[in-house]
Amino acid sequence: MKLLVDTQCWLWMLADPDRLSARARRMLQRSDRELYLSAASAWEIAIKWSLGKLTLPADPVEYVPSRIEQSGVIPLPIKHVHAVHVARLAPHHRDPFDRLLVAQATVENMVLLTGDRQLEPYGVRIEWAD
Secondary structure, eight states, X not given: OEEXXXXXXXXXXXXXXXXXXXXXXHHHHOTTOEEXXXXXXXXXXXXXXXXXXXXXXXXXXXXXXXXXXXHTOEEEOOOHHHHHHGGGSOTTOOOHHHHHHHHHHHHTTOEEXXXXXXXXXXXXOEEEXX
């Protein structure tokens, strides 16, 4: 199973895994899954940190790459096909980062691990983190 972890879930996974449901924690530990983190999440973390909306133990330039390696996620780049697929998404959700994650999960045939119920109408395969 290819599992794309949304930004908030990845941060919980690292700093506060108890915020994830027992089911989500079991899924993250399965040996038959590939765990992905989008470059959109790194971008979102950098922006929120620079605006003072996110506290991290280190600068995102250091934090994100080191935690990617530590958490065993596979970096997922943003491709043009992902970006343009956003045009096909109905305006159920206004957050550009989440919309890009939905597009990536759809294009790459991944399951999205999220706690954001506003993403459900997109019809992307979702595993709930909460």
